[in-house]
Amino acid sequence: MKVVNEVNWMIGGPQGTGVDSSANLFSQACASAGLWVFGKREYHSNIKGKHSYFQVRVSDKPIHSHVDDVHILATFEDSTARLHAHEVVKGGALIYDPTKITLDDLNLKSGVITLPIDFNSVIRHVAEVTGMEYGTLSLMKNTIAVAASMALLRMDISNMEETLARMYTGRKAKLVAPNVAASKKAYEAVDALPDEMHDQFPYHLEPQKNTPKRLLINGAQANSLGKLKAGCRYQTYYPISPATDESNFLESHPEYGIAVVQCEDEIAAIDMALGAATTGVRASTATSGPGFCLMAEGLGWGGMNEVPIVLFDYQRGGPSTGLPTRHEQGDLMFAAFGGHGEYPRLVMAPATINDHFHLAFESFNYADKFQTPVIILNDKFLTHSLETIPPFKENNLVVDRGRLATQPELEAAIADGKGFPRFRPDPKTILSPRPYPGQEGSPYWMTGDEHDDYGHITENPENRRKMHEKRMAKYRLMLEQIPEDRQFSLNGDPNAEITLICWGSTFGVLEDALPILKEKGISANFLHLRMLHPFPISAEKILKKAKKLVIVENNWGTQLGHLIRMSTGIFIPNQIVKYTGRPMSLNEILESVEKIHKKQVAPEVDPLTGQSIEKVVLTYGL
Amino acid sequence: MVSKLQTPLTVTAYKSDVHNDWCPGCGDFGILQAIQQSCAELALPPWETMVFAGIGCSGKVFNYMASHGVHTLHGRVLPFAVGAKIANPDLEVVAVGGDGDGYGIGAGHFVHAGRRNVDMAYIVMTNEVYGLTKGQASPTLGRGQQTKSLPLPNTNDAIQPLALALSSGYTWIGRSYAFDGRHLKEMIKKAIEHKGMALLDVLQPCPTFNDLHTAEWFNKKIKVEGGASMVSRIFNLNEAGHDGAVKDPTNLDEVAEKQKKAFEMAHYHGDRIPVGVFYEIKLPTYVERMQAQAPMLKKYSPVRIPYEDASHLPTTDLSKTYEEFLF
DSSP, X not given: OOEESEEEEEEEEETTSSHHHHHHHHHHHHHHTTOEEEEEEEOOSOSSSSEEEEEEEEESSOOOSOOSOEEEEEOSSHHHHHHHGGGEEEEEEEEEOTTTOOXXXXXXXXXXXXXXXXXXXXXXXXXXXXXXXXXXXXXXXXXXXXXXHHHHTTOOTHHHHHHHHHHSOGGGGGGHHHHHHHHHHHHHHHHTSOXXXXXXXXXXXXXXXXXXXOEEEEHHHHHHHHHHHHTEEEEEEOOOTTTHHHHHHHHTOGGGOOEEEEOSSHHHHHHHHHHHHTTTOEEEEEEOHHHHHHTHHHHHHHHHTTOOEEEEEEEOBOSTTOBTTSOXXXXXXXXXXXXXXXXXXXXXXXXXXXXHHHHHHHHHHHHHHHTSEEEEEEEHHHHHOEEEEOOOOOTTOOOOOOSBOOHHHHHHHHHHOSOOOTTOOBTTTBOOOBOOTTSTTOOOEEESSOBOTTSOBOOOHHHHHHHHHHHHTHHHHHHHHSOHXXXXXXXXXXXXXXXXXXXXXXXXXXXXXXXXXXXXXXXXXXXXXXXXXXXXXXXXXXXXXXXXXXXXXXXXXXXHHHHHHHHHOOOOOEEEEEOSSSOOOHHHHHHHHHHHHTTOOOEEEOTTTOOEEEEEEEOOOO | OOOOOSSOOOGGGGBOSOOXXXXXXXXXXXXXXXXXXXXXXXXXXXXXXXXXXXXXXXGGHHHHBSSEEEEOOTTOHHHHHHHHHHXXXXXXXXXXXXXXXXXXXXXXXXXXXXXXXXXXXXEEEEOSEETTTTOEEOTTSOTTOOOTTOSSOOOSOOOOHHHHHHHHTOSEEEEEETTOHHHHHHHHHHHHHSSSEEEEEEEOOOTTTOOSSOHHHHHOEEEOTTOSSXXXXXXXXXXXXXXOBOSOTTOHHHHHHHHHHHHHXXXXXXXXXEEEEEEEOOOOOHHHHHHHHOTHHHHSOGGGOOOBOTTOOBOOOOHHHHHTTBO
């Protein structure tokens, strides 16, 4: 039976051998054939040598998650075959180098097609036809693996040639010819195999005609573009995985004039961004867990001085250095409550790669509107996942700089001679006008100490109460003024038997799971929270109405679950969690929801609450 | 470009009406006064001037100025100030802090500010103690010294801030004394006018907690070895013949020679203390370096790049970048 346009392809190898570029090559070739792509990248905190792999799922329908079943495993050395051979499904194929490995050593399922390729002989051939040195061509093994996969999938090689020409430009343009020669040779060799062999492999890709152009993009890139569109022109960072990709991307686009400043540490990064923001520029910083912790004091200063600032925290496995290059949703509690004292901060997390663009754009509006720090919780999974998406819709975007000082207000400050009353609460809106340094009449004072309307230090208890209440009232403004459909969404049948609750990047896998669960006879919907702190209390009605709640989070303790209990009193004993540093696959979600549906989960006592919980701990993935 | 007032304001225009609560006899008074006088004489528009301060007694300078005053976090005055200056180079940015703030908790930022050469002045008020927390040893107090509130003599060696600044790339390095108003004011003006990162280390007594290096100690006439008469402890090294200014920054021999001399003067030992300009060189500022890489920043500073139209629709055109991703 032919399976058309439903393929999960995996390539792996030691880091530094071009695993990433081959996955990009494969993804781009599929995308240019009009197919939808979702690619997931896994790698170690290491530069050269340790095992990394990339799996690319391809379909003729939009997809937003990865699956566990591998249809083609493309390898060019021994470790990947050893580590992943068991994941190839019956009817799937293994591409391997017979000079490096014997099939008997592998844990292959029966019925897997094995395709030996002598990579070195292909490279020798390329060296001959191009006159290039054999030694310089060894990185082309992954191109050969991609080309062999294309032949197996019955894809036209022309997509791949075009992609190679597009990938290697400028200094790398000389790589096009040998890569094309290598891919042709490999493609022809596989293509020439007898029909009986091809017939055994049912997975085919068929180019789609007349499809509109789509973006093939990852989360960090989409996030960066949203920031540029919003007018962010000041970015600080200290190198840290996986956040650095964003700053690198911004710095590689100097045409927008964004000042990207690499700082001496994350303390400097947040403080420099705050200093910049006081001048009126839209400023932000991007970091990951350990760096985020260092920024806690600076964020509090921003809250105290009502500075609009956006912090992008690309979450990774914690605590401490944790799993530096792996995925986790572990920073929610810290984002919401980290720091001494109390100040209002808005915490949100993008749902999808498309949402990275839109939320990044909006976040600057929220920072300006509420004049306080905004924390966006990105995560490693979508940061490095590649997805085909329709181009970003730009027609509804509007810039909102919030309450700025007016000319009459500046003139009044000049006449008054006491400085600008920057922190005087407006009796109606609470918020105060913000002048920019440089405007005549603008001078005021900023201090982390408690201060009066002008920013002068005072420890007067009445003033303290007035100012503290003013700042904390911003939580109410956020709940009132951020549109409800940007706070949360209920997806699927509103009357479903099971309501899954999630935040951030698990949106995609749940979106893909709903129709399949329905086919299995399980009625489920899911509540996705984009806004996490303050807790979007109007979502309470959905929680109360739901028949059975299941919380889904990439952490041990269900941090959102605790926020929900804290804000609504609702305790959610049914939990699906994963904290291996790997994101949840579609298979895992389907199996665990089924388990919960069939009441197959053993109860245990939650040490944090003393309550009985039913927790499914997911573990799949290397 | 930082602008200047057509009609200069008097020094009063730079004084806020906030009550000053430093201890009587504190060196901070002299430094504050000199900063205000310098602003007046340089005709800086108060609304285009931002004075950033650290935490501690020195940090209160922010509130006594009638320009923009920003009280930052302990040790973090430089990142805040640098951020503002890069975002809007038209502002006159001055950073002020204590020696504990800048050379202790903020030492990392101190070093890296030198590497960037942002066009601003950093005035450090050095009194060898953490005054506001009741007199603990700061990084400039010498080993074995025991100021009033130390239970035991100091176990750490002192750092030499001017030498550290030199190694870190500061392009103007000077020292003055809090109660020599005229010299201090001239030095502050030079530090502000220098195009690049300037460090002015200002020695000052802490009348409450530093009972070793008091105003009397600084003012004392002393006899040096081999000398015939009594001389003042503090002496102006420029008047004594030290010229720290590099004439040709491309002449690496000259640069090395001037750095060597400045380093020697920074480590001047004996009973006398040199003040004045130790080192000076003209090098591209951080903003100029960024402008060379991003032509857009030559046209607009980050704070002035247009990104919305009159009806608040975003105007940044991303279509060229989208091309990288469209398939």
